[in-house]
Amino acid sequence: MLTVRLRQTPRRVYVMGQRTRWGNCSAERNLSFNWRLILAPEFVIRYLVTHEAVHFAIPDHSAKFWLTVQSLCRETERAKQWLCRHRAQLTVDLGEVLTRAPDSGRLR
Ligand SMILES: [Zn+2]
Structure with missing residues (x-):
């Protein structure tokens, strides 16, 4: 597990609806991730x-750091490129995600 390899653990982990970033690490050691990442491929989530x-x-x-x-x-690198290409998805609303056809729910 990543936190074991880094010998670090977060205080809290939040899933939020921020429209400007995919994730964040606060000075209080809290991690937050954008819920829209459910639309991203697994390698992108792993990277973030x-x-x-x-x-x-x-x-x-x-x-x-890098x-x-x-x-x-x-x-x-592949994940960074994906996130850059899908930056506009940061403003997607939950309603838009839920009304997509099941086979098109995942972003390409
Ligand atoms: Zn960073």
């Missing part, structure tokens, strides 16, 4: 959890 958890040890986005994230998550 890794990204926020590494912030426990390294609060900035320094070269050391090397650590990449060493824990091989699909970092």
Whole structure:
């Protein structure tokens, strides 16, 4: 488990409806993730959890931070590209997700 490998655990984990970010790590060691990530492929979710958890040890986005994230998550670059391509989805409402056809619910 990632938190065991990092020897860090969050105080609380929140799932929220923020419209400007996919995830966050607060100074109080709380992690929050955007509920819209349910639409994302698993490798993207794995990357985001890794990204926020590494912030426990390294609060900035320094070269050391990215090397650590990449060493824990091989699909970092692919996930970053996916998140960049789907940035507009941060403003999707729950109603829009629920009214999609079952086979088109997952974003491409
Ligand atoms: Zn970050």
